[in-house]
Amino acid sequence: MKSESINIGNFNVRYYAVNTLIIGSGAASLNSAVTLDSIGQKDIMIATTKWGAGTSNNAGSDKQTYYKLSLCGSEPDSVRAMAQDLFNGRCMHGDIALCEAQGSVQAFMKLVDLGVPFPQDKFGSWAGYRTDNDPRARATSAGPYTSKMMFTALSEELKKRSIKVLDNHHVVELLTDKAKTKVIGALAVDTSIVNPHNAFVLFNSVNIILGTGGPGDIYENSVYPLSQTGSTGMAFRAGATGQNLTETQFGIASLKFRWNLSGSYQQVIPRYVSTDRRGNDEKEFLNEHFPDYISLTKAIFMKGYQWPFDSAKVSGLGSSMIDLLVWREISEKGRRVFIDYRKNVSWDRKDKFRPEELDPEVRHYLVSSDAMQLIPIERLISMNSPAVELYRQHNIDLASEPLEIGVCAQHCNGGLKSNIWWESDIGHLFPVGEVNGSHGVYRPGGSALNSGQVGSRRAAVFINRRYNLPVPSRSEFLSVAADHLILVTDQADSWLSSGEKSIKKDVLADIRKRMSGAGSIVRDRNKVASAAAEAFSLYREIKEKIGASTTIELAGCFKITDACLTHLIWLEAIKSYIENNGRSRGSFIITNHKIPETSEFSSPFKDIDLCRYDREVEKNIQEVSFRKGKIKISGVKVREIPVQDLWFEKVWKDYLEDNYLES
Ligand SMILES: Cc1cc2nc3c(=O)[nH]c(=O)nc-3n(C[C@H](O)[C@H](O)[C@H](O)COP(=O)(O)OP(=O)(O)OC[C@H]3O[C@@H](n4cnc5c(N)ncnc54)[C@H](O)[C@@H]3O)c2cc1C
Known part of the structure; x- marks a missing residue:
C-alpha cells in the first residue's frame, strides 16, 4: 500500500492502489473499516x-438514542415486528427494513463489546424506553453523547488493528468506468500540503465505502456540527441515485452552541420569548395561540418527547405548533426567539408556576422526577444537571441568560439508494451511514445510528465475499480514468490561476439561506420553485464565481461546488413532490400562501392538508438522479417486507454454497 508519485497536467499527484477505500471517519465508516479488517480484508484505508x-x-442530545431489537423483560419482540415498525414509517423498502431489524442485535452487541456504556441491570438486561415512532421500548442510550462514544470505541479498535488513516484528505471526485456502471477510484486533496500543485491524492480502488454523512453544509439553521459538510453531490456526479430527499428532519435547537433542545430541556416547561432584532420588544408569542395554561404548558412539555417537527402533530394544539410558531416569528416576522429558563411561562400576566393547573400526565412526570421547583432552571438542575453543565462547558449559563433558538435541520432520512448489501446503483460504491437514505417519512428515534452500524457491516461482508478482487494495474486504471482526471485537474488549475475570490463566503451563505428559506418546515410552492431556479443558475455559474490561492481554498472550491449541486438536487426533489400534488408530511408542511395572522385559539395552521398516501407521489419512493447535467425524478413502488423461507436446512445449504449473498 505504498504511495507513488505521478504527474497529471500541472500537478504532482500521490497515488495509492487499494482494494477498499473508505471515505470519512464517522461511526459508520469506522465500523466498516473495523469489520473488513476483522473478517480478513486487510487491504483497506x-x-x-x-x-x-x-x-x-x-x-x-439530551439522551442520544440508539434503536435496536428489545433485549429484556417480558414484552415480546421479533425481527419481523421491528422490520414492520421501520417499514410503517412509510416510503422505506421492506427488504432494507428487514436487514436493519435483523442486524440490530449484532451491531449493538459489538458496540457493547467495544466498550460503549449502554446501561444494563444486575441480570444483564438492556433496559429500553420508548422513543418517537416506536411502539415498543426498543430505544437505549449511553447518555447525551452516544454517537461520540461509538466513535471513540470504534477509533480505539481501529488503532489496535493499525488500519491506515489518511487525515486531512478531502475526497473531491469519485472516478467511474466510462459508462458509469461502477466506481474505480477517487481523487482527494490533502489539505496539509502547502503547495496546491502537490496536494492531489489519487486512489485506484476496487471498492469505495462512502461514509460522508448528511448534508450539514446546506442549511443556515442547522444543528449539524459545523465540521459536518457532507459530500453527497460527488456521488450524484458519479451517477448514483438518491431517494426520499424531501425527508429532512427539523426541530428546535440552540444557535450559538448547536444542540437539540429535546427531552428535559422542554419537559421543565421553560418560557419562550421573541424580541426584535436588537433584543427589544420582548413578547411571549406562544400565549395568544393557546386557550389556557394547561394546553400551552402541555405542548411545551410534549416537545421533549416529540422533538422533530411533525406536520401531523400541529392540529389539536399539538406540540409541533411550537416549532411552527417559532419558525414564523423568525422567518416571517424577522424576530429572534429565545428559551428562557429563568422564568416560568406567564399566564394572566403572572409568571408563577402552577402545578395544580398542569395536565395530569405532565404533573405526574414532574413529580416522579422530583422536578417541582419554582422556576425552570431549578427543575432542570434537579431533573438533569448534566444538561445545564453541558451549556456551561460551552460558556452559556442557562441560569443567567436566555438561549437563542431556531428551527434547525438535524438529519435527512433520505440520501443515496442502495440494495440490501448497501451497494448503490453504481457498482462497488457502498454508501453507509447517513449518506445512505434508507429511511422514509418517519423513522423511530435512534434508528439512524442502528442503520449506520448494520449497513456498514453488511457492506464490509459483501465486499469481502464478492469483491475481494485484485486492484487493476496503474496503467489499466489510468487508461480509464485519465480523461476524467484531466477535467478535474484543469478545473483546479483554472481556480488556482484566478486566485481566491472573497465572494465564496457569500455564495455559501446564499445556498444556506435558500435552503432554510424554501426547504425547511414550511414549503411554499412558489418559493420552492423560484429557489430551485436560483439554485440552477448558481450551479451553472458557480465554477466561474470562485477561485483559490492555497490548498485549503482549493478544497473549499470543491466543497462549495458540491454543496451547490446538493442543494439544487434537494430543492428539485421538493419542487417535484409539490408539483405532483404531494401533501404535508413528516417534518414539513406545504402552503400556497403566507400563514394567516390570527389569534384564534385553535391554530393558525388549521388548514394543513396532510398526506394520506393515497396518491402515487405519496405512496412511492421518490428517486432522483443527475446524469449528463440533467436531473431526473421518478417514483418507484415500495418493496414489501420479503416473505422468508427460514427452514434451517435450506438456509444452511444456501449459506455453505455462498448463495446468501444475492441482492
Ligand atoms: C444534533 C443531532 C442529534 C442526533 N441524535 C441522534 C439520535 O439520538 N439517534 C440517532 O440514531 N441519530 C441521531 N442523529 C443522527 C446521527 O448522529 C448521524 O446520522 C450519524 O452520526 C451519522 O454518522 P455517519 O458515520 O454517517 O457520518 P458522520 O459522523 O457525519 O461522519 C461523516 C464523516 O465524513 C467525513 N467527510 C465528509 N465529506 C468528506 C469527503 N469529501 N472526504 C473525506 N471525508 C469526508 C467527515 O469529516 C466525517 O468524518 C443526530 C444528529 C444530530 C446532528
Whole structure:
C-alpha cells in the first residue's frame, strides 16, 4: 500500500492502489473499516477530511438514542415486528427494513463489546424506553453523547488493528468506468500540503465505502456540527441515485452552541420569548395561540418527547405548533426567539408556576422526577444537571441568560439508494451511514445510528465475499480514468490561476439561506420553485464565481461546488413532490400562501392538508438522479417486507454454497 508519485497536467499527484477505500471517519465508516479488517480484508484505508470531524463525534442530545431489537423483560419482540415498525414509517423498502431489524442485535452487541456504556441491570438486561415512532421500548442510550462514544470505541479498535488513516484528505471526485456502471477510484486533496500543485491524492480502488454523512453544509439553521459538510453531490456526479430527499428532519435547537433542545430541556416547561432584532420588544408569542395554561404548558412539555417537527402533530394544539410558531416569528416576522429558563411561562400576566393547573400526565412526570421547583432552571438542575453543565462547558449559563433558538435541520432520512448489501446503483460504491437514505417519512428515534452500524457491516461482508478482487494495474486504471482526471485537474488549475475570490463566503451563505428559506418546515410552492431556479443558475455559474490561492481554498472550491449541486438536487426533489400534488408530511408542511395572522385559539395552521398516501407521489419512493447535467425524478413502488423461507436446512445449504449473498 505504498504511495507513488505521478504527474497529471500541472500537478504532482500521490497515488495509492487499494482494494477498499473508505471515505470519512464517522461511526459508520469506522465500523466498516473495523469489520473488513476483522473478517480478513486487510487491504483497506480511510481518507477523511479531518479526524474527529462529522456528526457522530460532535453531535448529541439530551439522551442520544440508539434503536435496536428489545433485549429484556417480558414484552415480546421479533425481527419481523421491528422490520414492520421501520417499514410503517412509510416510503422505506421492506427488504432494507428487514436487514436493519435483523442486524440490530449484532451491531449493538459489538458496540457493547467495544466498550460503549449502554446501561444494563444486575441480570444483564438492556433496559429500553420508548422513543418517537416506536411502539415498543426498543430505544437505549449511553447518555447525551452516544454517537461520540461509538466513535471513540470504534477509533480505539481501529488503532489496535493499525488500519491506515489518511487525515486531512478531502475526497473531491469519485472516478467511474466510462459508462458509469461502477466506481474505480477517487481523487482527494490533502489539505496539509502547502503547495496546491502537490496536494492531489489519487486512489485506484476496487471498492469505495462512502461514509460522508448528511448534508450539514446546506442549511443556515442547522444543528449539524459545523465540521459536518457532507459530500453527497460527488456521488450524484458519479451517477448514483438518491431517494426520499424531501425527508429532512427539523426541530428546535440552540444557535450559538448547536444542540437539540429535546427531552428535559422542554419537559421543565421553560418560557419562550421573541424580541426584535436588537433584543427589544420582548413578547411571549406562544400565549395568544393557546386557550389556557394547561394546553400551552402541555405542548411545551410534549416537545421533549416529540422533538422533530411533525406536520401531523400541529392540529389539536399539538406540540409541533411550537416549532411552527417559532419558525414564523423568525422567518416571517424577522424576530429572534429565545428559551428562557429563568422564568416560568406567564399566564394572566403572572409568571408563577402552577402545578395544580398542569395536565395530569405532565404533573405526574414532574413529580416522579422530583422536578417541582419554582422556576425552570431549578427543575432542570434537579431533573438533569448534566444538561445545564453541558451549556456551561460551552460558556452559556442557562441560569443567567436566555438561549437563542431556531428551527434547525438535524438529519435527512433520505440520501443515496442502495440494495440490501448497501451497494448503490453504481457498482462497488457502498454508501453507509447517513449518506445512505434508507429511511422514509418517519423513522423511530435512534434508528439512524442502528442503520449506520448494520449497513456498514453488511457492506464490509459483501465486499469481502464478492469483491475481494485484485486492484487493476496503474496503467489499466489510468487508461480509464485519465480523461476524467484531466477535467478535474484543469478545473483546479483554472481556480488556482484566478486566485481566491472573497465572494465564496457569500455564495455559501446564499445556498444556506435558500435552503432554510424554501426547504425547511414550511414549503411554499412558489418559493420552492423560484429557489430551485436560483439554485440552477448558481450551479451553472458557480465554477466561474470562485477561485483559490492555497490548498485549503482549493478544497473549499470543491466543497462549495458540491454543496451547490446538493442543494439544487434537494430543492428539485421538493419542487417535484409539490408539483405532483404531494401533501404535508413528516417534518414539513406545504402552503400556497403566507400563514394567516390570527389569534384564534385553535391554530393558525388549521388548514394543513396532510398526506394520506393515497396518491402515487405519496405512496412511492421518490428517486432522483443527475446524469449528463440533467436531473431526473421518478417514483418507484415500495418493496414489501420479503416473505422468508427460514427452514434451517435450506438456509444452511444456501449459506455453505455462498448463495446468501444475492441482492
Ligand atoms: C444534533 C443531532 C442529534 C442526533 N441524535 C441522534 C439520535 O439520538 N439517534 C440517532 O440514531 N441519530 C441521531 N442523529 C443522527 C446521527 O448522529 C448521524 O446520522 C450519524 O452520526 C451519522 O454518522 P455517519 O458515520 O454517517 O457520518 P458522520 O459522523 O457525519 O461522519 C461523516 C464523516 O465524513 C467525513 N467527510 C465528509 N465529506 C468528506 C469527503 N469529501 N472526504 C473525506 N471525508 C469526508 C467527515 O469529516 C466525517 O468524518 C443526530 C444528529 C444530530 C446532528
